[in-house]
Amino acid sequence: MRYSGFRVIKEALTGHKGWKPAWREPDPQPEYDYVIIGGGGHGLATAYYLAKEFGQKRIAVLEKGWIGGGNVGRNTTIIRSNYLLDGNEPFYEFSLKLWEGLEQDFNFNAMVSQRGIVNLFHTDGQRDAYVRRGNVMLLNGADAEYLSPEQLKSELPFLNFDNARFPIKGGLAQRRGGTVRHDAVAWGYARGADQHGVDIIQNCEVTGIRRQDGRITGVDTSRGFIGAKKIGCAVAGNSGRLMAMVDKRLPIESHVLQAFVSEGLKPVLPNVVTFGAGHFYISQSDKGGLVFGGDIDGYNSYAQRGNLPVVEDVCESGMAIMPMIGRARLLRMWGGVMDMSMDGSPIIDRTDIYGLYFNGGWCYGGFKATPASGWCFAHLLARDEPHATATAYRFDRFRKGLMIDEKGAGAQPNLH
Amino acid sequence: MIIEHPLLGPRDAQEFTCLGDASLINRPDWQEDDAVNRFYEYLYLRDNPAGEHRELWYHEQGDRSWLVVTRNTVTHEILRVELAIDVARTARSKDRT
Secondary structure, three states: OOHHHHHHHHHHHHHOOOOOOOOOOHHHHHOEEEEEEOOOHHHHHHHHHHHOOOOOOEEEEEEEOOOOHHHHHOOOOEEOOOOOOOHHHHHHHHHHHHHHHHHHHHOOOOOOOOEEEEEEEOOOOHHHHHHHHHHHHOOOOOOOOOOHHHHHHHOOOOOOOOOOOOOOOOOEOOOOEEOOOOOHHHHHHHHHHHHHOOOOOOOEEEEEEEEOOOOEEEEEEOOEEEEEEEEEOOOOHHHHHHOOOOOOOOOOEEEEEEEEEEEEOOOOOOOOEOOOOOOEEEEEEEOOOEEEEEEEEEEOOOOOOOOOHHHHHHHHHHHHOOOHHHHHHHEEEEEEEEEEEEEOOOOOEEEOOEEEEEEEOEEEEEHHHHHHHHHHHHHHHHHOOOOOHOOOOOOOOHHHOOOOOOOOOOOHHHOO | OEEEOOOEEEEEHHOOEEEEEEHHHHOOOOOOHHHHHHHHHHHOOOOOOOOOOEEEEHHHOOOEHHHHHHHHOOOOOOEEEEHHHHHHHHHHHHHHH
């Protein structure tokens, strides 16, 4: 069934009796060509593009809970492509371009809102760094705009420009950045994949990966053995647990990142704003809540909840740039498990076990990457070679010293 | 989280910074034949367990001691706290015997 305005009117006039479930609930087949482990944004996008763009058949997505219940349902919904390094910027710009056509492509309203993102800077040195970053973005075909304090004052008058410690000296804007309705991304990809014949199997936990003579043969699950020619692993924070099933250690630690929503307010914040002197990013959802977040807690965690010191730190950062939010009450907060890699950049690569492919290490930037991650992983699975924008995301970059370290923090996952 | 410091008693985790897996104590010998590979594994690869995890915490806002904290990464419960120097010495004396 295609969704359209006409369809909504027709259903409204006929008592809404024609709507069908957006995807089937099939029982697992005994064998598939492709088994994608992880029914989150990246796993569902991978299955969708595998079927739609790469013409592959017999694909299953296995999800231990319900689809979209992990990080795609727990993020701050920001999309952007304002990266500095060669290994990253073309990939994220590819992702942003996919976001721009996504809703038409999978016929689902994901509420992609290109409201723009502004990175504030507070010192002369930081301004130079952002100008350089802006130039890199322009060279890679993305958009970037330098905003003077005067421009910022007319666009975002509520910012704390004269903060004694961190005065706001300007900003780097990417007008094509913005926010997306995060759950709808999972649902849209699930529906699209299902329409192309992908089996989405929920409540099906992978408990083991079977191997024979150096190649995989399938997965043991809570719903029995499922044979597979190729397995794609896209389980974010649980990457370590899954790869431990094949005795593989990863350059990844799992950490908790918290996010916050205030009570609903009238429209006050027109775009996404990030703090340059601390770690803080904020936008306003279409329901009116201020959605914001900051640093990870800094210790290994699988708990999906964090501790109070980071809550205080994030709120202090918010107050430093935007004192007006001090009167708003915090409505909800939650934590997600981040697959923090050793250089802060992801991995989309084959493993040394034939037929087993890995997608992970997204740190806390995985949401904006969802479409390109799915596309590039599907490319790798279908053709056995990396997509042109994802050639740097290899396992062996750590061994070879080819790290993609945007922050320059070194092999310290809790600092990325 | 409250960390039961072996010398100072219960201290707020906020006074500490967390470095990561306690295996970082066991720095490889650079003179080994496969030292390059050992250092690669030492620096970049992690067990990253869900459950009990031994990790290094530094009491930066306190007595500047390094601790080995055994903590459950699923519940955040702290099970055991030792001075890192004791852990390192015990490991070294075991190596000698």
